[in-house]
Amino acid sequence: MTYFKGKIKVFKFRITFFALILITIILGLLSRHINGIPLFIGDILWGLMVYFIVRFLFINRTIKWVSIASLLFCYAIEFSQLYQAPWINNIRHTVIGGLVLGEKFLWGDILCYTVGISIGILAEKLIGRRLTHQ
Numbered sequence: 001m002t003y004f005k006g007k008i009k010v011f012k013f014r015i016t017f018f019a020l021i022l023i024t025i026i027l028g029l030l031s032r033h034i035n036g037i038p039l040f041i042g043d044i045l046w047g048l049m050v051y052f053i054v055r056f057l058f059i060n061r062t063i064k065w066v067s068i069a070s071l072l073f074c075y076a077i078e079f080s081q082l083y084q085a086p087w088i089n090n091i092r093h094t095v096i097g098g099l100v101l102g103e104k105f106l107w108g109d110i111l112c113y114t115v116g117i118s119i120g121i122l123a124e125k126l127i128g129r130r131l132t133h134q
Contacts, residue, residue: 017056024049043109047074047116067121074113081105
């Protein structure tokens with residue numbers, strides 16, 4: 001019986017993070033199209049989305065592992081923007097390429113990703129408490 005309870009909790013956890021991924025993507029896309037929302041909000045949401053995706057994919061890993069993996073991924077994408085070869089710039093100029101790879105390196109983006117991932121950690125701790133008490 002506990003085997004099935006454990007599987008159900010993992011399933012609920014995954015479904016929750018899948019929903020959070022979708023919500024974060026929608027909010028991030030909206031943040032780019034609503035006047036008055038600062039651009040850095042989208043960068044924070046991007047970091048948050050990366051955290052949720054890494055958590056979704058690696059559901060059994062620790063929060064520390066997910067946090068470090070998310071930070072490394074976000075930082076790698078940002079530092080990759082220092083590389084400006086024509087072939088990768090052509091990818092960056094597409095809608096999906098621009099959203100995933102970004103356009104130019106900014107130290108402020110590093111800070112925004114860190115804030116977004118920190119929000120993800122907080123959200124996971126709150127969600128974890130709720131799911132384990134059900």
